[in-house]
Amino acid sequence: MKIKIFDISHNLLQTVNISIQHTQDLQFLNFSHNRIQKLSENNMHDLDAVTSSREIKIDLSGNTMLCTCETLHFLQWMTETNVILLNIDSYKCSYGNGTVTTLHQLSFIVKHLELQCSSETILIASVSVLIVCSLTVIGLAILYRYRWRIRYWYYKRKFKAAYTTTDQGYEQMFEYDVFISYSSDDYEIARHSTMEELESKRGLRACIHERDFQPGEYIAQNISRAINSSRRTILFVSNNFLGSEWCQYELNIALMEEMNSERKVVMAVMIDDIPNKSLSVDLRHIIHAYTYLEYPKNTTDSNLNVFWNKCAEFIKEG
Secondary structure, eight states: OOOOEEOSSSSOSSOOOHHHHHHTOOEEEEEEEEEOOOOOHEEEEEEEHHHTTTOOOOEOOOOEEEEEEEGHHHHHHHHHEEEEEEEEGEEEEETTTTOOOSSSTTTHHHHHHHHHHHHHHHHHHHHHHHHHHHHHHHHHHHHHHHHOOOOOOHHHHSOOOOOETTEEEEEEEEEEEEEEOOOOHHIIIIIIIIIIIIIIIIIOOOHHHHHHHHSSSOHHHHHHHHHHHHEEEEEOOOOHHHOHHHHHHHHHHHHHHHHHSSOOOOEEEEEEEOOOGSOOOHHHHHHHHOOOOOSSSSSOOHHHHHHHHHHHHHHHHO
16 A cells, blocks of 8 residues: 555644655645654654655644754754654744744744853753862862861871770780971971980880882882881971971871870971961861960980880880
8 A cells, every 4th residue: 555645633742753764655644733842753754865866845734843952853843854844934933932824934033042042051061060160179179178187097097007905895906105296307306315315224125117118119108007006106306307398298198097096196396496387277176275385495415214104104105
């Protein structure tokens, strides 16, 4: 049977899904007086394919189509296709706000929608970029806020602490009595005096980075391991200390160790006279919340002996 006319008018159809590519004699499609708002991509493709070899007509009158960004491609197709659209001037079209118009000025409607949809696309893209940027800023702010905690737990999971049984339960066993944090410019006061006064004279085991850090490991991992395996951490604070990135790292990891282990870890020794405003928030917290020591300016044997005895008392505290 050769089909020349396909009539599905006066129904309540909202969509039409048919293939007409192989209907060689089809000349007329009557889709009028339904509830069709647009033709599908397949419908438009099939109709254009047919018009390459013969003439075909379609009637969409009596349907209220949509004039929105979602149907813009369909409306553009209507202005460009070789398909004969019967009674096109009487076609009705509804805007998103409910306003209904006819398509007798279809080209104007299409241009208007192209501008509107372009603006909406730009707005959506701008809002999307703004949301992505905002989320990125928030994410970076969170990472910055918790950067020391993240670094602390990242390296802490790489090594396990040893524990021993006591009358009170389990107690961590420490490889070192104290970790010494200092700037390399304060070598004589911090490292040399520590080895002589705390180790040789008072029998304590200090962790000093030039001597005790494991070669081949990342510096950050060595610092985290040293602080975790030391009972206490003494910070020799000077202007050089404040300018050292690794000293600031040691300070913050020691504070994280104190917070997570719930034991006293940190003590500050002030080598230089530093204005309060020049200290970081964390150092000001240590100085205001804990007892700190000042390195003797009058370096008599008596003053030095008192100073190092106080350091040893801090290290040996239960």
